[in-house]
Amino acid sequence: MSTSPAPKPEIVEEAYTILMQLGGKEFLTMTGAHKLMAAGRSDSNPxxxxxxxxxxxxxxxxxxxxxxxPTDTYKVEFYRQVLVDWSPVISHEQTFEMVYGEDLPELFRSVTGYETRLPVIVRK
Incomplete structure (x- = not known):
């Protein structure tokens, strides 16, 4: 009786790039972000x-x-979503457009208050 390994999740290349621009694993560790979902480029989703x-x-x-x-910038949406009678209710929306990749960590920090990277300790 053999069991096959669980299928590996498909990596969406653009989403991986976004995560790396935020700080990658270090970002996830520092912020507690979880339940990542991604959608790649397709005919129905440009x-x-x-x-x-x-x-x-x-x-x-x-x-x-x-x-x-399409401008090679990002649209960044922060919001609160809760279920009320099994229907999603969205509030506290904040949308930022024309955000460059290098500005993602600072934008995240300014909105949430969380650092996205571990501090660097310098010994003298």
Whole structure:
């Protein structure tokens, strides 16, 4: 009786790039972001995106969605989504457009209050 290994999740290349621009594993560790979802580029979806759930923060948002736009910049959406009578209710929306990849960590920090990278300790 043999069991086959669990299938590996497919990596969406654009979403992986977004995560790396945020800080990769270090970002996930420092912020507690979890439940990552991604959609790649397709005929029905020309703009790939990465979405994640966030822990409690100063902006009171629990979701982040980052979408790659045709201008090679990002649309960044922070919002709070809860279920009320099995229907999603969205509040606390904050949307930022024309965000460059190198600006993603600072934008995340300014909205949520969480650092995205481990501090560097310098000994003298």
């Amino acid at each position: 703009n790939p995106w990465l979405r994640m759930d966030l822990r409690k923060n100063q902006a009171q948002v629990n979701r982040l969605k980052i979408t790659l736009m």
